[in-house]
């Protein structure tokens with residue numbers, strides 16, 4: 564399929580139903596409408612949608628959280644990518660990479676120490692995308708998903724001298 568120009572932009576509340584639709588089509592991890600609304604309200608500056616011909620075809624939603632060192636709270640903050648998806652018919656054209664790059668750029672601007680995300684160990688496509696962007700496996704989270712699959716906790720440091 565020929566695709567027109569891709570616009571990567573901040574999500575707005577008007578996008579929420581399209582985001583929920585993409586989430587349902589693409590992932591078994593489905594959050595409530597209220598959860599998506601609250602993420603857009605709080606974290607639109609570090610999240611993005613991809614728009615093609617006035618239609619939202621993908622999203623990356625991220626929240627900001629405080630970091631801990633062991634059990635001790637630490638003043639640093641990080642970006643936690645909660646959900647990433649591109650509609651099947653728009654995949655393999657660089658949209659996922661462009662959205663992730665934009666989010667990483669925004670998190671750098673917000674002076675975050677690192678970016679983390681969880682991904683199914685079997686999700687080779689997503690994992691290869693994250694490796695290409697510089698993420699590494701930090702930990703395997705056993706039986707993280709409801710169906711019992713493990714998650715890889717992947718990290719990208721945004722500072723030179725990181726303790727991760």
Ligand SMILES: CC(C)(COP(=O)(O)OP(=O)(O)OC[C@H]1O[C@@H](n2cnc3c(N)ncnc32)[C@H](O)[C@@H]1OP(=O)(O)O)[C@@H](O)C(=O)NCCC(=O)NCCS
Nearest residue numbers: 589647648649654655656657658659660682688689691692
């Ligand atoms: C993961 C996902 C967001 C990637 O979106 P996308 O727009 O296709 O990503 P890109 O086109 O930027 O491709 C990025 C990389 O993914 C890999 N990739 C993409 N499509 C692929 C395919 N069909 N087969 C193998 N690798 C593929 C490639 O490594 C590609 O990099 P390259 O083309 O530079 O070699 C998309 O596949 C998706 O929505 N999957 C279902 C939901 C999901 O798994 N989300 C992640 C949960 S953590």
